[in-house]
Amino acid sequence: MEMFNYYLKLSYRNLIRNRLFFILMITTLAVGVGVFLANIAIIKSMSADPIPNKSDKIFNVSLNIWTGNNPRAELIEIMRYDDAMHILKNDIATHTMVHYQSQVYTRDIESKSLTRHQAVVRATTPGFFPLTEAPFAYGSAWQQDHAKQIVIGDSLNQQVFGGGNSVGKVLEIDGKPFEIVGVLKPWELKPLFYHVAYGQKFKATDDIYAPIETAMDNEWAINVRNSSTDRINSVSDNRGKNGYFIQAFVQLENQQQKNAMQEYIDNYSQHRQEQGEYLRDNDNRLLDVKQWLEHKEVVDERMLAFALASSLFLAVCIFNASSLLLARYHSARFETGLRRAVGARIKDVFYQGVVESMLIGLCCAVLTLIFGWLFLQISITLFPALQQTSDIDLTLILLGIGIALVTSFISMLYPLIRSCRTPLSTTLK
């Protein structure tokens, strides 16, 4: 320990003595690690498991049924109302939820202000809550399919009611009253696995959760795909028609349950084929959350390309820092030679270098975190879509410190080896 302290003291002196040199070198490394860290922060957030305790048990259901004859096309990942109801009403899965997203305007019906807030609605089924583990602060889900009851998220609760227990209060949605039966705690899902399409994957969780039947009854808008000759006059008119707009997820605990569900949807699509509908070549598909996110390419390929570029940039920074250190060790070889002459072993010189690299690494880590945060802010400013995907959490802070220490060590390694190998007789006179 005494030698460690001695090396630390020597390293500190070196840093102070050559402060301009080390500022340059540490900044070089910190810029490289900072850019890398900012990139990792984005990719980590993009590739995170949103529901790690059961991501292997939740499956997206995609059917191979389509009204038009286009067998080679990809599976369509949304389904018709009737398909969704068949998925919902079998009793194979532990939890099942079907949903679509809409937008409404809303206000506290008791409020004197007529200001209405735009809100995102998840029109779904009660199975949504246990399946996604949405945390209730107050109340619970609705009990009846057509109930004029809703669950609201924490954000809307804060915005409209100022927080607190709002169960029993009434929210006006598009001019109609809806009773609040549940309020969620603050809740994040990154990525928002149940709705990764249309740029939604890193959005916040929803403001309002309403029964899907109620949402359709009240004509809450949908994006619908339809290639049939059906004339669909309204949202509620989708029942029994060929409008595709609903996504389905099921929770299956084991392979047996999964096999049963697969058999069920295969039989269902076979039945629909017999009714005159077309099937696509691809089989009906059950993808768990990780497979689903991978399939939906949640981690943008451009980000992966940028990750590669930032890795190469980091390598360049390490080479630069290493070159600078090589020059410094060359100029300091007298001191190294002297230490060796008076009794320092090669390993003593090496340990001293390692301690110095640790000290440099720590300085570099501090700068790295600052630069990392700065680059993230620049990225968000230039690309606002990254807003929801750019957290530097404790893990990343520790990772940043770790990378800074490792890169400092790597930068120092070759110069240190060279320094240790310098013949003593050439350095001293």
Next chain:
Amino acid sequence: MLNMKNISRIYRSDTIQTHALRDFNLEVKEGEFVAVTGPSGSGKSTFLNVAGLLDSFDEGSYELDGVNIQGLNDDELSRLRNEKIGFIFQNYNLIPDFNLFDNIDMPLRYRGFNAAERKRRITHALEQVGLASRADYLPSQLSGGQQQRVAIARALAGEPKILLADEPTGNLDSLMARQVMELLHTLNEAGSTIIMVTHDPEQARAVGRNVQVIDGQITDHSVYAPVHDNASIVVKG
């Protein structure tokens, strides 16, 4: 104390082999003060580097204080350098931003002494060279002669078996050179074994034994009666 037999040191480049030392034989007994002289390029410094374990040799055998050097690894060589050898360089080789205390402290750190023991040895070494009151001075605040005395103190602090001095007065004016030489004589009289490379024939004659090296070989052993006048030099801080 030091026994070299048939030592050869060959420097090789792609096309040239240079015999810096060839069949070099030298025995130095404990308490001797040996001056090594010779023209430039004769092999004096190579001899000193090999003797000080700063350089290896290609052939022959070398024993230092009863330890056969051949085959020792870096750890063992470093320990021998630290415990048995004190170096005095022509350029002093003091670390400029370390004060005198820290400069002398350096070899003691690698010996593993505790703080109290290091302090005792440093204080004693500085007293021996007359600089006890300047422990916290930087080298740049001292004259050349004083800096060389600090280098001697650094060599002495480890209480080595042998002092190796490479032209210790080469960078000093005559007065300071006399002071340094007198200090070395005093140390020798106190029992230190010293080998000194020098160009100065007067200094060589002033020590008990002179070894002349030419073309990497010893060509002359001369023993002189010491001519220095210990009483006429006063070492001052």
